[in-house]
Amino acid sequence: MESATTESKTLSFKKTQALIERRKAVVANGVSVFVPSTAVSAKDGTILDADGNQLIDFGGGIGVLNAGHCPEPVVKAIQDQAAKLIHACFNISTYEPYLELAEKLAELIPHGKKTKVMLTNTGAESVENAIKIARQATKRSAVICFTEAFHGRSMMAMTLTSKINYKTNCGPFAPEVYRLPFPNYYHNGQGMTEDEFSAQELARMEDATHSMVDVNDVAAIILELVQGEGGFNVAPKKYIQGLREFCDKHGIMLIFDEVQSGFCRTGKWAAHEHYGVAPDISTWAKSMGSGMPIGAVIGKQEVMDAAAVGSIGGTYLGNPVCCAASLATIKYMEEIDLNAKASKVSQIVNERFQKLKKQCSAIGDVRGLGAMQAIEFVKNGDPSQPDEDTVTRLTKACLDRGVILLSAGTYKNVIRILSPLVISEELLNRGLDIIEEELIKISN
Template structure:
C-alpha cells in the first residue's frame, strides 16, 4: 500500500493549509453544509486519510460507512479506470449496458432470501428509499407508510418525513410528505435500563398495537426500518423485534422494507444486517458501501412487487452510472475474495474488547453496542441514563486534534460511532483506541489518572 499505515501529526490539526482552505470555503460554500473534521483530504487508503498539511489520520469513519473496502481499493481503481476509457454515460434508459445488469444480478444473488428478485439502481440512499416506497404503494394500492423513532432515511422531502430527528435534518424545511406515521423502536438500553433485559417480541407488540390503532393494516403500504439504526445512535433492536415485525407484515400484506444503506455490504459482520436476525425483507435498500465511494444505490426485492410498477415509472438519468457499476462489481469482488465479512467480525471483536474495558472503569459510557465493524458507545451523565452530548462533542474534538477521525450520532448527539474501513490494520485500531482512552481520561477532571491506571491494568 502506497500510504504509510501509521498515524502522524506534522502540524497541529488543523494545519495552516487546511485553515487557508477553510477561509476560501466560507466565500464559496454555504454555511448549511457542515464538516466533521477541520482538515482537507488529499489522499486516502487502508485505514489512513492524509490531509493537505501532510498529517496522517486514522480513519474510523469510512466517509460514513462508504469506503468499506478502502478509499482507493486496487480492484475498484482498476475497474473504474477501464470503464472510464470506454464510456462514462449513455443512460440505461436510453442505451443500456451490461455492468448495470451485472450489478442487478449480483444484488439478486447476495441479498437475503432465495425467492425470485429484481433490482433497480439509483444514485443515493434517500433516492432508493423513496423509490422503495413508490414500489410498495404501486404494488399494494395503499398509501400509508410507517417509520420508527430515532430513524434516519435521508434528506429529500419524503425521507425527511420518515426521519425522526429534527436538527439538523428537518428544522425549517417543512411541510413534509403526508401519510407517514411513526412507531416506537426497540432501544434496549432505554427500554430495559442498564440492568434490564428488553424483550424484542414485546417491543414489537407495542409497536404493532400503535400501528393498528393509528393507521390500520388495510391502509398501510409499507413499514420501513433500519435493522441497526444509523444516525439514530447505532441502536441494535432486542432479539425478536425485527422478526415479529416482518411476520406481522407478511400476515397483513404490508411490504417490509429494510433500509440497509449504512449496514449493508459486510459492515456488520454479515453481508446484510438482516441476516443476523434471520429476516428476509420484501424490499431491501442499499447504498453507501455498495460502490466504494462512487454514487450508487439500489432497491432489490420480490419480483412480483418490483414488476408491479408501470413501464417508465422507475429510473433516473444517472441511476446505475457505468463508472459506479464498475466500482460496485469490483467492491463486491473485493469483499468476497478478501474475506471482508470475516474481517468485519475481527475488527468488531477488537473494538468491543477495548471499549468494554474502557466502559468498565468509566461509568460515563452507558453502553457499548453494535455488530461487526459498526460499533458505538453511548455517553451518559454519571449515575444516570441522561444523554451527555457535551461529552461526546468534547471527546470527538479531542480525538480529531490527535489525528483520529471519529463521528458522533444519536437522537441526542451523545453517541460516538466507529466505522473503520475493513482494510484497516489491527495496529491502527489499537492506536486509535489508545488515543480514545487518553481523551476520556483528560475529559474526566479529577479522575483522569484513575481511569488511565485502570484501563492500563485491564489491557
C-alpha cells in the first residue's frame, strides 16, 4: 500500500465531503478538524480515503504512528490478546501484559538506579498523574511550565497548555501554575550565541523564584524538549543541563513530556537522551501503542512510590489489549531498528527543507530534532510577523494533491513532519516534492 495518488491535478473528494457533512450534523463542533480528510484503511505510510485516494500521511495521527499504520505484528498481538482477556481492571486483577510492559519500559527508559512505571490511557492522563506524583513526592504544590507548551486537554494539562485557542471559556484553571517563556532561540536569541541565550534564560528562571513563586513551594518543572503543538521548538542543550542543576539544587522534580517526542521520533527512544539529562519523571503516550490508547508515567522508584495508595490508577489504565499492542510495537521497533530509520527520515527532510529555504523568502526557520522537522513561515524575514496565510494555503494545496500535512505553532505559521518512520524514501520524497512544488506556486 506504499503507492499514493499524488498527480499534479486536484483529487476528487466527493465522498469525503459527504462524510464531513455528516460529522458536522452529529459531532460537537468543539472536536476540531485539522485536516478535512477521511480514512477507510491504512498501511505503513499511506491512508486510503473514502474516495479511493491513497494519501501520503505526513501527520501520522498527530505523532501516533511512528511504527506505521497497522504493523502486522501489532495487529496480530491485538487479535490474540482480545481472544483471551479484554478487560479485568488492574486495580482488581494483576495480569501479565501490564507487568511485561512495565518491565520493558523500565529497562528501555531507566530513571535513576531503580525505575517504576504506571500505565495510563492518554498523554493528558500521563501529565495529570505525573503532577500528582511530583506534588506528593515533594509535599509542595507549585508547578512551573512554559509558553508555547501543549500538555493535553484535561484540566491540569489544559492549565499547563499555553495556546489560548485550546482553553477558551474553560476556566477557572488549576491554581499554583506559573508560566515562563520557553527558551525559543529563533525568536528571542538574536545577537547571542545559543549558550549565552541559555544562560540568560536560566537567570530568568532564578529571578522568577524571587518575584513569581517561592522556590521552596515548587514541586515540579514540566516541559517538552521539542514542543509539538508549539511548532517543534527545540530546547537548547545547555538550558536543559542547567535546568537539571537548578532542580537538583532546590529539590524540584524535573518532568519531561515525551508524549510526541518519544518512541524513536527523534532517533532515540527518548528525546532526553540527546541531552545527556535524565528527568525525575517522564510522560508518554502516542506512538507507544501504534494507535491503541495507552500511555505511561515513568520515574525514579523513590519518586513514584511517594504517591499514596489509591491516589493514582483508573478503571481502564493498562488495558490488556493495549498493553499487548504496546509490547508488540516496541518489539517491532527494535527488530526493524526504527531509530535508524528516524535518523534517515531526519536527514532527508532537513536537507530538502534547507534547500527550500534558499528558494523561498517566506521561510524564516528550519528546525527540529531527529525526525521532528518543521518550517516556520514569517513575513519580511521577521520572526515577530507570523505568516499563517502561507501555511493555510500550503496545507490545503497539499491535501488537494494527496498529502496530509499538519500546521503547528501559536499562530499556525509552522508546518511539521510527523510521517510514519517506516515510510519509504520514494514516498517520503514524493510528498516533499509536492510540498516544494505547491510552496513555490504560492510564493510566486
